[in-house]
Amino acid sequence: MKYNIDLHVHSVASQHAYSTIEEIARQANKKGIKAFAITDHGPNAPDAPYRYYFSNLRVIPNYIDGVRIYKGIEANIISEKGEIDLGDNDLNKLDIVLAAFHKNTGYNHETYDKNTNAVINGIKSGKIDVLAHMGHPLFQLNYELAVKTAKEYNTAIEINNSSFTGSRKGGEKNCHEIIKLAKKYGCFISLGSDSHISFCVGELFESIKLIEQYDYDQNLIINQSMEFLENFLKNRKKVK
Secondary structure (H helix, E strand, O other): OOOOEEEEEOOOOOOOOOOOHHHHHHHHHHHOOOEEEEOOEOOOOOOOOOHHHHHHHHHOOOEEOOEEEEEEEEEEEOOOOOOEOOOHHHHOOOOEEEEEOOOOOOOOOOOHHHHHHHHHHHHHHOOOOEEOOOOOOOOOOOHHHHHHHHHHOOOEEEEEHHHHOOOOOOOHHHHHHHHHHHHHHOOOEEEEOOEOOHHHOOOOHHHHHHHHHOOOOHHHEOOOOHHHHHHHHHHHHOOO
16 A cells, blocks of 8 residues: 655754755655655754744645645653653644653653653553554663554554655664554554655655554555545544
């Protein structure tokens, strides 16, 4: 199956990324990508945009060059309570909320149990639509408990293409464990390139290879179609 929706993309607003949203949309159009989510890093990251950037994403058209633009964030999980680094008023203006552990955001390399609690509590808060790159090797946790809770709360688990192409070295094994558990419990899966330059938008090759290796149910991939994604996000809004 061809997946032409990319739900994890960074713009120049994340200062270690290199393309504007317009440049990304132009490249997406050339590659036949129908939609992408702009998910710049949350404010606690050292080179992230200020919180007003996220509330002001509303000024961006829903379509640029015929490509649907979803306004979102890759928020940082910043406490064992599962808190993230953007307030409810700003979160409610976004189409999609990804959240993940990152270094230098106020929550660094905590214990296995604390990491597990942080993810579980984040899921239960209802604020996180997609758990991004949960297989990060620096933030070990109880994957089975996290996946089981994600299923219960209809939170999607991301298979991040960049986890297989150089970022987060050592996380590949964790990704295999996570996808097996996700299949066991029947979790929603999100595919994201984690693109930091326009030329990489829609590059989901490694993510797709993994879900195909485990014969993952296509009906649980939220990128499968615009209609499915819209329904998923609509249902997520009801619990926030």
